[in-house]
Amino acid sequence: MAHLLITGGAGFIGSHTCLTLLEAGHSLVVIDNFEGSSPEPLHQVAALAGLGPLEQLATGLWGTPDEPRQLLLLQGDIRSSSDLERAFNSSSTAAVEAVLHFAGLKAVAESIAEPLRYWDTNVAGSRCLLQAMATQGCRTLVFSSSATLYGLPDSVPIAESAPVRPINPYGHTKAAVEQMLADLAANQEGWRMARLRYFNPVGAHPSGCLGEAPFGQPSNLFPLINLVAQGQKPCLKIYGLDWPTADGTGVRDYIHVMDLAEGHRAAVQRLMNDPPQLLTLNLGTGKGHSVLELVRVFEKVTGRPVAWEGVERRPGDSACSIADPSLAQEVLGWATSHSLEDMCRDGWRWQVSHPHGY
Numbered sequence: 056m057a058h059l060l061i062t063g064g065a066g067f068i069g070s071h072t073c074l075t076l077l078e079a080g081h082s083l084v085v086i087d088n089f090e091g092s093s094p095e096p097l098h099q100v101a102a103l104a105g106l107g108p109l110e111q112l113a114t115g116l117w118g119t120p121d122e123p124r125q126l127l128l129l130q131g132d133i134r135s136s137s138d139l140e141r142a143f144n145s146s147s148t149a150a151v152e153a154v155l156h157f158a159g160l161k162a163v164a165e166s167i168a169e170p171l172r173y174w175d176t177n178v179a180g181s182r183c184l185l186q187a188m189a190t191q192g193c194r195t196l197v198f199s200s201s202a203t204l205y206g207l208p209d210s211v212p213i214a215e216s217a218p219v220r221p222i223n224p225y226g227h228t229k230a231a232v233e234q235m236l237a238d239l240a241a242n243q244e245g246w247r248m249a250r251l252r253y254f255n256p257v258g259a260h261p262s263g264c265l266g267e268a269p270f271g272q273p274s275n276l277f278p279l280i281n282l283v284a285q286g287q288k289p290c291l292k293i294y295g296l297d298w299p300t301a302d303g304t305g306v307r308d309y310i311h312v313m314d315l316a317e318g319h320r321a322a323v324q325r326l327m328n329d330p331p332q333l334l335t336l337n338l339g340t341g342k343g344h345s346v347l348e349l350v351r352v353f354e355k356v357t358g359r360p361v362a363w364e365g366v367e368r369r370p371g372d373s374a375c376s377i378a379d380p381s382l383a384q385e386v387l388g389w390a391t392s393h394s395l396e397d398m399c400r401d402g403w404r405w406q407v408s409h410p411h412g413y
């Protein structure tokens with residue numbers, strides 16, 4: 056079992072993946088600056104994994120000192136080489152074998168308002184991380200990429216060979232990091248890397264103890280549906296009822312966050328077992344659901360009505376985005392197992408028990 060560094064491990068996808076990796080027997084050190092999260096998810100992760108409580112070990116460092124499977128949490132920034140050096144050397148017993156890199160900013164509208172901030176965290180932060188990895192002699196990386204870099208696809212389902220044509224600054228930053236990884240793979244020996252292109256992650260851990268807790272106003276559809284169902288927001292805005300789809304609303308490929316977490320476990324395992332390579336894989340279900348379909352399934356599963364109104368399409372949205380996940384299935388021996396009903400049920404359980412986040 057390996058010792059792994061997780062950047063952004065206190066966030067939505069990172070925290071669920073931490074739990075899956077601990078359950079698989081790995082030891083972890085998480086680095087997170089808590090810009091979009093807090094330490095609380097990691098306390099939940101430790102409890103769900105059956106570890107003792109996280110104790111403060113030093114300034115900005117928490118951990119489970121008496122466990123054979125370590126979980127360490129460092130408050131630090133991926134743009135700081137000294138914070139990264141501290142993360143790499145935080146375990147006295149094990150060297151970091153691989154990095155799973157979730158840290159980043161992810162809101163499209165915010166990236167349009169503040170492109171430099173997105174380039175700084177997502178691109179300069181990734182460059183700083185890669186430099187630290189090279190210095191530490193760790194060349195195995197799983198990177199959180201996004202289906203957003205396909206832009207407006209010519210056809211669906213979308214294979215990894217489809218053109219990379221992002222249409223907003225967030226997408227440009229993901230494409231830039233993907234290119235950085237490709238340049239390393241092509242020009243330096245020994246890098247084992249996976250660029251995982253997520254479609255639409257939703258849902259929560261089935262315990263209801265871990266979930267999505269965005270700071271401020273959420274921009275993703277699923278947290279908004281939850282807030283409307285709970286009466287925290289009056290109405291869901293559906294952007295466009297005139298898309299060329301069966302019911303006129305946009306179609307997306309929703310993936311349960313636990314299936315996504317399992318995809319990361321499989322990817323890092325594959326990289327550590329295989330010779331150096333650069334993998335580029337879609338993580339989605341291969342099934343598309345319209346916004347109205349998601350709303351109806353959510354209402355059926357939860358028994359809660361979701362008030363909605365149709366408004367103008369947003370520039371840059373596409374009618375339909377569905378993954379072709381066959382390459383990930385073949386390469387990783389991985390497949391999704393959660394239905395849209397599961398995503399709604401688990402996401403709602405989290406929302407009911409944590410109406411205002413952690």
Ligand SMILES: NC(=O)c1ccc[n+]([C@@H]2O[C@H](COP(=O)([O-])OP(=O)(O)OC[C@H]3O[C@@H](n4cnc5c(N)ncnc54)[C@H](O)[C@@H]3O)[C@@H](O)[C@H]2O)c1
Binds near residue numbers: 133
């Ligand atoms: N959630 C989605 O819909 C989605 C879809 C595709 C790709 N992604 C990508 O997956 C990754 C994780 O997404 P998420 O939904 O878990 O987001 P999240 O905001 O919940 O988690 C990101 C984490 O990174 C941390 N962070 C931000 N800047 C940092 C920095 N400079 N140094 C250290 N930590 C920092 C935040 O505090 C947060 O804990 C992101 O890179 C995102 O772009 C997300």
